[in-house]
Amino acid sequence: MxxxxxxxxxxxxxxxxxxxxxxxxxxxxxxxxxxxxxxxxxxxxxxxxxxxxxxxxxxxxxxxxxxxxxxxxxxxxxxxxxxxxxxxxxxxxxxxxxxxxxxxxxxxxxxxxxxxxxxxxxxxxxxxxxxxxxxxxxxxxxxxxxxxxxxxxxxxxxxxxxxxxxxxxxxxxxxxxxxxxxxxxxxxxxxxxxxxxxxxxxxxxxVAGPKDFRLDRLKGAQVYFSPITAETSKAFDHLWRDMTRVTHEVGATIEVAGRRLEFPRACGAMLRASFEELCARPLGPQDYLAIAGRFQTVFLAGVPKLGPERRNEARRLVTLIDALYEAGTKLVVLAEGEPADLYPAGDGAFEFERTVSRLQEMRSADYVERAEA
The missing domain is CATH 3.40.50.300 (P-loop containing nucleotide triphosphate hydrolases)
Known part of the structure; x- marks a missing residue:
């Protein structure tokens, strides 16, 4: 009963x-x-x-x-x-x-x-x-x-x-x-x-309380996991379960310019998605702005080390991180390497340095604890 x-x-x-x-x-x-x-x-x-x-x-x-x-x-x-x-x-x-x-x-x-x-x-x-x-x-x-x-x-x-x-x-x-x-x-x-x-x-x-009650759980927690191993994957999964333990994943749909983006692993204001879902697909700035506007916390899994042959994916990652950063979105990452190792060379590598800087800031306690606007 x-x-x-x-x-x-x-x-x-x-x-x-x-x-x-x-x-x-x-x-x-x-x-x-x-x-x-x-x-x-x-x-x-x-x-x-x-x-x-x-x-x-x-x-x-x-x-x-x-x-x-x-x-x-x-x-x-x-x-x-x-x-x-x-x-x-x-x-x-x-x-x-x-x-x-x-x-x-x-x-x-x-x-x-x-x-x-x-x-x-x-x-x-x-x-x-x-x-x-x-x-x-x-x-x-x-x-x-x-x-x-x-x-x-x-x-x-x-x-x-x-x-x-x-x-x-x-x-x-x-x-x-x-x-x-x-x-x-x-x-x-x-x-x-x-x-x-x-x-x-x-x-x-x-229901309009002063803040997202779940964000307190990110304070003091590790939010950037690398390299991708059984141990870091387990820690990433554990943090997601901890953040969602009082809710269910029901998915989310975002409409952008007449298109619908489906995200099966969404829970309230939290999204869990893979690098392939967000950066290997032909998404653009408006899509990432919509994601940043919809979710307060994004779990991004499976970020690989990228070479020149994957410059398009690197460019999309730059745009995604820019949108999340400007919106103050909390970011939890599971990546193959540290931010500086993700795209060290290739077209747009210079611009990627800004992304490296932002990823470093977004993993800091100051960013995670930043008061919501």
């Missing part, structure tokens, strides 16, 4: 895994309210459809800057929520699935629709898609609800109106208040009714 969200939070405080925070405490009470309402409505001894005996509880929309504990609180609530059919996922992953389901409905014949959706009637895909989602999850928990894509914006209102009609409960975290969703987006006036509906159907709670 899972413990309640209040009990789980108090245990973390008692073990000093986290520090007391007024914003988190308010959110815990909101989660506890929803937990209790779900428990009272979801009686396992009565074989009736979920929530068929009354109005569905009001969901939650928890927002605030990165690293304030939103994902941790979502973890505690999701683990304790007394609902059998529940799902937690990144919002962009969910919307990708929704678009795929809409495509399957529009492209399928009657037989294919019947097999996939259980019905083949009508031309509008929203109702059958909502039916399918509601059958699989009565509680939907989203990490990082943000809307930047017009295709998402144009269907969200109708989709969630249908889901709410089916008594699906929504819980979401976001870096933005509801009013700022799809800000300055094309045809935003068509999206505003979704915001109004979201505020009616969800309690809005701000």
């Amino acid at each position: 899972p413990v309640s969200v209040r009990t789980a939070y108090k245990r973390l405080l008692k073990k000093r895994e986290i520090h007391s925070d007024e914003g988190q405490a308010r959110a815990v009470e909101a989660f506890a309210r929803l937990e209790g309402e779900l428990d009272s409505l979801n009686d396992p001894w009565i074989p009736l459809p979920f929530f068929s005996r009354g109005k569905a509880p009001k969901g939650l929309y928890v927002w605030g800057p990165p690293g304030r504990g939103k994902s941790m609180l979502m973890d505690l609530f999701f683990d304790s929520a007394p609902v059998q059919k529940k799902r937690r996922t990144h919002f962009h992953v969910f919307m990708g699935e929704v678009h795929a389901l809409i495509g399957a409905w529009r492209e399928g014949d009657a037989s294919a629709r019947k097999k996939r959706f259980g019905t083949a009637k009508g031309d509008d895909p929203i109702a059958p898609v909502a039916d399918l989602i509601a059958r699989d999850a009565r509680l939907l928990c989203f990490d990082e609800l943000q809307v930047t894509d017009i295709a998402d914006a144009m269907i969200l209102g109708r989709l969630f109106e249908a889901l709410f009609e089916r008594r699906v409960v929504l819980v979401a975290t976001s870096n933005r208040p509801p009013e700022d969703l799809y800000k300055n987006g094309i045809n935003r006036q068509l999206f505003v009714p979704f915001i109004d509906m979201l505020k009616r159907r969800c309690e809005v709670v701000e």
Whole structure:
């Protein structure tokens, strides 16, 4: 039997895994309210459809800057929520699935629709898609609800109106208040009714503590590991586990100029990625700026020693480190060599000297302990 969200939070405080925070405490009470309402409505001894005996509880929309504990609180609530059919996922992953389901409905014949959706009637895909989602999850928990894509914006209102009609409960975290969703987006006036509906159907709670509670764990810790050996790899992994032990890796998606960058090993405001993911792919300055703006701590694994034949990767590493440094992002590195040994010769080696200097500074206690802007 899972413990309640209040009990789980108090245990973390008692073990000093986290520090007391007024914003988190308010959110815990909101989660506890929803937990209790779900428990009272979801009686396992009565074989009736979920929530068929009354109005569905009001969901939650928890927002605030990165690293304030939103994902941790979502973890505690999701683990304790007394609902059998529940799902937690990144919002962009969910919307990708929704678009795929809409495509399957529009492209399928009657037989294919019947097999996939259980019905083949009508031309509008929203109702059958909502039916399918509601059958699989009565509680939907989203990490990082943000809307930047017009295709998402144009269907969200109708989709969630249908889901709410089916008594699906929504819980979401976001870096933005509801009013700022799809800000300055094309045809935003068509999206505003979704915001109004979201505020009616969800309690809005701000979590905006003074700092990222996890950053204290980096203070005094080694953050640059080299060379890459079994011992340094183990130490790098241990620090990542220590930083993420009260949350789950749920991944993250960042939109840049109409493209979506997927990062499977993300946890709240922390990202773990390999050199191949960040520097071997054709990413550019805007991508790295978006990464620096999204994450407060980046774990960068597998940085190799680079030669002239890998000048493109070296150039991307320069751009990445510049973006992280300017944003004050904390950086943990697992590399084959010390900063000065990573790219000693080749096109751009002179410019790389700035990167060497910045890597040296970013591993220092002063940088790690620097007050957040």
